Amino acid sequence: MEKKSILLGLGLFLCSITIQVNSEYHSERSIHSLHLKEKVTRLHFYIFDILSGNKPTAVEVAHPNITVGPKATPFGHVYAIDDPLREGPNESSKLIGNAQGLYLSSSQSENLTIVMYADFGFTTGKFKGSSISVFSRNPVSEPIRELAVVGGRGKFRLARGFAQVKTHFFDYKNGDAILEYNVTLLHY
Numbered sequence: 001m002e003k004k005s006i007l008l009g010l011g012l013f014l015c016s017i018t019i020q021v022n023s024e025y026h027s028e029r030s031i032h033s034l035h036l037k038e039k040v041t042r043l044h045f046y047i048f049d050i051l052s053g054n055k056p057t058a059v060e061v062a063h064p065n066i067t068v069g070p071k072a073t074p075f076g077h078v079y080a081i082d083d084p085l086r087e088g089p090n091e092s093s094k095l096i097g098n099a100q101g102l103y104l105s106s107s108q109s110e111n112l113t114i115v116m117y118a119d120f121g122f123t124t125g126k127f128k129g130s131s132i133s134v135f136s137r138n139p140v141s142e143p144i145r146e147l148a149v150v151g152g153r154g155k156f157r158l159a160r161g162f163a164q165v166k167t168h169f170f171d172y173k174n175g176d177a178i179l180e181y182n183v184t185l186l187h188y
């Protein structure tokens with residue numbers, strides 16, 4: 001009698017384990033159990049956003065059929081980018097990565113504001129293969145603007161932070177620009 005109930009108990013116990021493993025798609029644990037240590041990383045680089053010539057790094061992919069806002073880049077114009085990131089402002093400076101994504105002319109006022117949806121990836125050095133995600137308003141006419149960094153990949157997994165951006169060079173005729181970025185990141 002006792003043996004039977006032990007076996008029955010064991011059977012139910014195994015059953016309940018099996019059911020639990022098969023029926024749950026999630027589990028929880030404390031962040032402390034991961035033994036993560038948060039650190040601060042600063043990045044300094046220049047992005048080359050080139051619209052002119054036969055090898056532009058930014059191309060217009062969509063625009064509305066009305067013209068409102070900034071003259072050169074009216075409200076609603078969307079650009080796809082694959083912009084090189086370099087250590088310095090000279091086009092012969094060392095290439096360290098690229099920013100891929102989109103930006104949108106987002107203001108109906110005459111002051112150009114863009115919203116950026118871009119992944120800044122690094123191709124050399126300590127952060128090779130890692131990238132940060134910028135999803136932010138960028139009021140281009142302000143001397144120094146701040147962009148939000150909302151995440152990252154690889155060594156920048158779970159990153160958050162901000163970028164301070166200054167225009168180093170801008171050609172009013174063709175829209176080519178070189179921008180200086182200082183990025184402050186919290187990550188693990």
Ligand SMILES: *[C@@H]1O[C@H](CO)[C@@H](O)[C@H](O)[C@H]1NC(C)=O
Binds near residue numbers: 065066
């Ligand atoms: C823009 O497109 C809309 C929808 O097709 C149309 O109704 C409107 O007349 C167009 N406006 C201009 C200025 O072409």
Ligand SMILES: *[C@@H]1O[C@H](CO)[C@@H](O)[C@H](O)[C@H]1NC(C)=O
Binds near residue numbers: 090091092
């Ligand atoms: C970039 O560097 C090259 C070689 O050092 C130099 O000749 C050129 O003037 C520099 N360009 C700019 C815009 O500083």
Ligand SMILES: *[C@@H]1O[C@H](CO)[C@@H](O)[C@H](O)[C@H]1NC(C)=O
Binds near residue numbers: 109110
């Ligand atoms: C556009 O920028 C100028 C100069 O910074 C400023 O005086 C003006 O208020 C801005 N206009 C709008 C609509 O934000």
Ligand SMILES: *[C@@H]1O[C@H](CO)[C@@H](O)[C@H](O)[C@H]1NC(C)=O
Binds near residue numbers: 144164165180181
């Ligand atoms: C970035 O930081 C350097 C060093 O502190 C400073 O000289 C430069 O003006 C800063 N640039 C921006 C865009 O914040």
